[in-house]
Amino acid sequence: MAAFDEMLPETTGLRRPYSAYDRWLKEQDPGRLTQKMEDAERVFRKTGITFAVYGEQEASERLIPFDIVPRIISGQEWRRLALGIEQRVQALNAFLDDIYHRQEILRAGRVPKQLIAANEAFLPEMIGVRPPAGVYTHIIGVDIVRISENEFYVLEDNARTPSGVSYMLENRETMMQLFPELFQQIKVRPVENYPALLRQSLAAVKPKGVEGTPTIAVLTPGIYNSAYYEHAFLADQMGVQLVEGQDLRVVDGHVAMRTTEGYKQIDVLYRRVDDAFLDPLTFRPDSALGVPGIMDVYRAGNITIANAPGTGISDDKAIYSYMPEIVEFYTGRKPILGNIPTWRCSEPDSLKYVQEHLSELVIKEVHGSGGYGMLVGPTATKKECEEFAKKLAAKPANYIAQPTLALSTCPIMTEKGLAPRHVDLRPYVLVSDRIQLVPGGLTRVALKEGSLVVNSSQGGGTKDTWVLDD
Amino acid sequence: MLLGRTANGLYWMNRYIERAENMARLVDAGLRMALTRTQDASEEWHSVVISAGSDVAFTQKYSEFTATNVADFLLRDTSNPSSVMSSIETARHNARMVRTALTRETWESTNEAWMALKRMLARPIDQRDLPSVLDAVKRETALIRGSLFGTQLRNEIFDFAQLGTYLERADNTARILDVKYYVLLPSISWVGSTLDNYQWESILRSVSAHRSYRWVYEAEYKPTNIADYLIVNARMPRSLTFCYRFILEHLNFLCGDYGTRHASHATAERIHAMLKVGSIKDVFDAGLHEFLGNFITENTRLGDQIAEDYRFY
Numbered sequence: 001m002a003a004f005d006e007m008l009p010e011t012t013g014l015r016r017p018y019s020a021y022d023r024w025l026k027e028q029d030p031g032r033l034t035q036k037m038e039d040a041e042r043v044f045r046k047t048g049i050t051f052a053v054y055g056e057q058e059a060s061e062r063l064i065p066f067d068i069v070p071r072i073i074s075g076q077e078w079r080r081l082a083l084g085i086e087q088r089v090q091a092l093n094a095f096l097d098d099i100y101h102r103q104e105i106l107r108a109g110r111v112p113k114q115l116i117a118a119n120e121a122f123l124p125e126m127i128g129v130r131p132p133a134g135v136y137t138h139i140i141g142v143d144i145v146r147i148s149e150n151e152f153y154v155l156e157d158n159a160r161t162p163s164g165v166s167y168m169l170e171n172r173e174t175m176m177q178l179f180p181e182l183f184q185q186i187k188v189r190p191v192e193n194y195p196a197l198l199r200q201s202l203a204a205v206k207p208k209g210v211e212g213t214p215t216i217a218v219l220t221p222g223i224y225n226s227a228y229y230e231h232a233f234l235a236d237q238m239g240v241q242l243v244e245g246q247d248l249r250v251v252d253g254h255v256a257m258r259t260t261e262g263y264k265q266i267d268v269l270y271r272r273v274d275d276a277f278l279d280p281l282t283f284r285p286d287s288a289l290g291v292p293g294i295m296d297v298y299r300a301g302n303i304t305i306a307n308a309p310g311t312g313i314s315d316d317k318a319i320y321s322y323m324p325e326i327v328e329f330y331t332g333r334k335p336i337l338g339n340i341p342t343w344r345c346s347e348p349d350s351l352k353y354v355q356e357h358l359s360e361l362v363i364k365e366v367h368g369s370g371g372y373g374m375l376v377g378p379t380a381t382k383k384e385c386e387e388f389a390k391k392l393a394a395k396p397a398n399y400i401a402q403p404t405l406a407l408s409t410c411p412i413m414t415e416k417g418l419a420p421r422h423v424d425l426r427p428y429v430l431v432s433d434r435i436q437l438v439p440g441g442l443t444r445v446a447l448k449e450g451s452l453v454v455n456s457s458q459g460g461g462t463k464d465t466w467v468l469d470d
Numbered sequence: 471m472l473l474g475r476t477a478n479g480l481y482w483m484n485r486y487i488e489r490a491e492n493m494a495r496l497v498d499a500g501l502r503m504a505l506t507r508t509q510d511a512s513e514e515w516h517s518v519v520i521s522a523g524s525d526v527a528f529t530q531k532y533s534e535f536t537a538t539n540v541a542d543f544l545l546r547d548t549s550n551p552s553s554v555m556s557s558i559e560t561a562r563h564n565a566r567m568v569r570t571a572l573t574r575e576t577w578e579s580t581n582e583a584w585m586a587l588k589r590m591l592a593r594p595i596d597q598r599d600l601p602s603v604l605d606a607v608k609r610e611t612a613l614i615r616g617s618l619f620g621t622q623l624r625n626e627i628f629d630f631a632q633l634g635t636y637l638e639r640a641d642n643t644a645r646i647l648d649v650k651y652y653v654l655l656p657s658i659s660w661v662g663s664t665l666d667n668y669q670w671e672s673i674l675r676s677v678s679a680h681r682s683y684r685w686v687y688e689a690e691y692k693p694t695n696i697a698d699y700l701i702v703n704a705r706m707p708r709s710l711t712f713c714y715r716f717i718l719e720h721l722n723f724l725c726g727d728y729g730t731r732h733a734s735h736a737t738a739e740r741i742h743a744m745l746k747v748g749s750i751k752d753v754f755d756a757g758l759h760e761f762l763g764n765f766i767t768e769n770t771r772l773g774d775q776i777a778e779d780y781r782f783y
Contacts, residue, residue: 047574048566048581223566236570247475258474260626260780261728 003406004148005420006071017074017468020186033068033413036178040066043174049166049229065461066171067412068178071423071443075189075470078439081152084337085142085427086435087327092159092314093431094330096136099313100126110325119319120367121312123275125282129299131308133205133433138306139198139270140429141165141442144337146408153340153405154323155424159315160307161272164442164462165428166230169194169237171442171464187469189439194428195237197436202238202268204432205304214267214304216240217257219248221273221289226457231272241266245273250293255303268304269294275309317366317400318344340405346397354401355392358385361401362452363392376452378404407452410463412445422446424454425465439467474781476568477630481782483564483580484618484634487611490557492642494607496521497544499675501600504537506668514672515540521649521676524550541600545607546591554607555591558584571627575617583610626727629720630780636720637773640713641766646676647700648762654693655758670696677708697758698750710765714742717772724780732779737772741765 002010007018014022041063044050050061073081098104099116106113116122141162143155172191176183199216206214220231222244235242247257248266256263271278277287282295297303313319319326321342327335343350343361354361358377365373375388392399409420427441443463444454454460500518504511515535519528522544531549532539545554562584569577587610595603622628647654653669670691674680677700686703687695704711718738725731744765747753753761777783 045585046578046582048577223563228566232566232569241471241473242570243473244475247473258781260472260474260477260630260724261730262781264471 003420003422004146004408006146006408006410006423008411009149017072017077021070021072021182024182024185030417034415037068037413040068040174040178043177044170047170049170064167064456065447066174067445067447067461067463068175069411069413069418070175070464070466071410071425071445072466072468073425073440075468078189078467080336081144081427082437082439084152084154084335085144085429085437087331087333087336088142088154088157088323089137089140089429089431089435091323091327091330092140092157093134093136095326096308096311096314097130097134098330100129100136100310105326105329108329110329111319111322115318115322116313119313119316121275121310121316123310123313125295126308126310131205131298132207132301132304135205135306135431136308137311137314138201138205138308138431140431141426142429144425144427145340145405146425147405148408152337154337155340156317156320157315157323158426159311161274162426162428163227163230163272164426164444165194166233167462168428168438168440168442168465169233171462172440175464186466188466189469191438191440194438195234197430197438198234198270199238199240201430201432201436202270202304202306205306206267207301207304209301210267215265216268216270217243217266219243219245219269219271219273221245221277225272227272234270240270245277245287245289245291248291248294250291250297253297253300253302255291255294255297266303268306270306275312278305278309317364318346318397321400340402343401345392345399345401350401351392351396354399355389358389360404362404363388363399363401366398366400376404379450379452404452410443410445412447412461412463419449421449422452422454423463440465472571472626472630474783476571477626477780478777478782479564479568480571480627480630481634481776483561483568484631485638486557486561486564487580487614488635488638489552489642490554490561491608491611492639493522493544493552493554493557494604494611495678496646496676497541497600498604499672500540501537501604502675503668503672512536517649519544521646522552523645524552537597537600538594541595541597545595545603555587558587558610573617573621575621576614579610579614579617583614586610624723626724629723632720633717633776636713636717637769637776639708640710640717641769643677643700643708643710643713644762644766644769646673647697648759648766651758651762654697655754667691673700679706679708682706694750694754697753701745701753702747702750711742711745714738714745718742721776732775734772734775734779737768737775741768741772744768 006015008014044063044066050063095105105111106116137159139162141158141164143158144152145155146152168191202216203214217240218231218235220228220242232242241257243257248255251263254265255269256265273289276284277289279290279292279295280287281292298305321344323339324335343354345351345354354363361377363375375384407422407424410423411418412421423443423445425441425443427437430436443465445461445463446452446454447459447461496518500515503514512535515537519525519535519540524544527550528543543550543553547553548556550556562580565572565577565580587607590603590606618631650673670693671680673696674683679699683699686699699706699709701710703709704715706712721735721738725735
């Protein structure tokens with residue numbers, strides 16, 4: 001299965017968005033480029049842009065490999081993507097509001113009731129709660145794959161606490177340090193205002209009754225969390241406090257942080273702690289990462305939690321397969337960005353098909369993330385397939401299956417020169433009283449030849465993503 | 471506005487950076503002694519271990535005070551919480567926690583110090599490399615201090631960082647003096663003798679003051695002058711008085727910023743007053759050991775009080 005290469009497709013030759021870059025690249029001395037690759041690694045290590053890998057004692061802090069060849073998207077391509085993403089994000093928020101209130105989409109029979117009621121990501125505690133400004137999912141990372149010149153699909157909606165945006169920003173920063181001349185020659189739309197937009201966006205959804213500028217904080221599980229670097233980075237860039245559960249408590253009906261001068265009220269909390277750990281009085285009682293009683297403050301409308309608790313019901317992989325219906329139900333239009341065809345193994349006919357075509361499909365856990373617990377049929381061994389088949393037979397409703405798509409490729413720089421590798425794209429969307437996207441996102445790339453798994457926890461790398469100002 | 475946890479992190483980050491630096495200096499002084507004296511090297515190393523406050527932990531692990539054992543324990547051993555490696559680990563751990571309060575330069579110099587020393591201290595140190603390793607520790611910690619001084623805003627963040635530095639430093643200087651106090655005590659034998667000269671020099675060397683001493687006092691080492699230098703002299707950057715001058719200054723800044731005066735201010739003032747002795751002779755008369763022991767206890771109490779007053783926990 002030949003993949004579409006975004007720089008140099010076999011049939012049509014060099015694509016236009018890459019023409020200026022290609023001209024520049026041909027003038028470069030290969031030795032200098034190798035040197036730049038080493039420089040890049042040093043920059044990342046020095047800055048401490050690392051992530052933790054669970055279960056690996058030795059390499060407890062690792063770098064995500066960075067590739068120096070940018071992934072380039074034309075302005076026109078981006079405009080189309082942006083429209084599709086905005087439409088989708090609008091639908092996600094409308095769906096969440098509906099699901100926690102009148103549940104009209106269930107009454108209309110467009111999404112099965114069972115899928116919601118029996119879903120762990122659905123929080124009964126959120127029924128009837130209307131978050132400040134009516135926004136549920138404030139920060140969304142929409143994973144998009146491309147398979148040809150004009151075919152883009154949404155692979156996944158990350159509507160809980162999408163990570164990786166710090167890499168988008170640091171990748172650009174690093175590229176500008178390494179190749180300042182490139183940015184003189186090629187007009188690339190900037191991404192560096194993301195933290196400022198995030199701050200404005202969070203401030204715009206402050207609770208009613210908060211006069212003036214609200215106090216914003218980022219809630220992190222702490223320095224051992226795999227994305228701690230990002231939490232610190234975002235707090236720093238926004239100029240807000242980075243807090244942990246141990247810093248917070250409920251004081252006089254508000255959430256407050258312990259400062260050197262006593263407790264100070266927080267109005268908007270950008271939390272990077274999962275729902276289950278948010279409030280030991282409401283959710284997991286053993287959680288030390290959250291704030292006892294924060295849900296009461298939330299229900300009383302005295303704090304904004306971004307993203308709202310319970311948003312996971314919208315990015316669940318079982319719900320994903322209904323996204324085309326969901327988009328149409330709430331926006332009244334066909335989705336601009338399509339879904340990848342998905343077999344729900346909970347349905348007997350689909351299960352049968354999946355079981356018969358195991359070696360051709362990608363099978364994912366409904367609640368999984370990060371590339372764990374999935375089977376990539378075409379590259380799996382016979383033994384892996386057999387083992388997976390057993391798990392599938394035992395709990396079919398736990399799985400969905402998708403065809404193995406020929407994800408587009410982009411060249412990466414290797415010791416032997418350019419070599420194509422599969423990529424995906426995660427643009428970041430901010431929702432407040434409006435929807436905002438920074439042009440670009442995080443391009444994840446599978447560094448192993450032929451591999452389709454781009455997750456950083458599975459050996460994937462990243463690239464700077466350019467949206468051209470054309 | 472600063473989180474109590476962040477103030478705590480800044481305080482300990484800087485205490486541990488200071489500790490790493492002092493530890494290197496202590497080993498350096500020990501090494502110097504071992505090189506210049508043919509006998510009694512093990513006694514010298516023992517004294518270094520006591521000054522480092524690691525006597526008990528050391529003897530649990532080793533039976534002999536050799537250069538190799540002591541250097542390994544004080545520089546590399548991560549089971550020793552005050553070794554250079556442990557200190558740098560803890561400092562960086564705290565720096566990561568308070569990263570949003572640090573300038574890019576301060577964070578990067580801390581992170582780079584950690585990377586460099588982790589590499590350098592990964593394997594047992596060859597005796598031939600010991601001087602260059604000690605230099606590297608002093609250089610890396612100096613770079614962190616340089617970034618801190620050159621780039622950090624002089625606000626509460628800087629105040630808590632400096633409080634950590636000076637409390638640790640005062641504790642350290644007092645301990646070194648205390649371990650060696652008997653060397654300084656007047657006795658018949660040192661009248662007109664140079665017997666203890668090398669011991670006196672070792673004390674000064676442990677606080678990097680063997681050259682500057684001569685700029686202030688007469689060329690010859692005198693126990694009373696040495697004690698005066700390390701306790702009373704307000705311009706010697708590692709003296710107890712110097713440390714307390716700055717501890718008070720930073721507490722006063724915090725008092726001004728927050729508009730609140732805490733119990734820790736009174737404690738710091740009391741300690742500062744205790745250091746204002748008419749003459750160093752008074753200290754000797756009352757007992758140097760008692761004086762230093764009391765100082766160390768009060769200094770520790772101040773640390774606890776600061777943690778409480780500014781809600782570190």
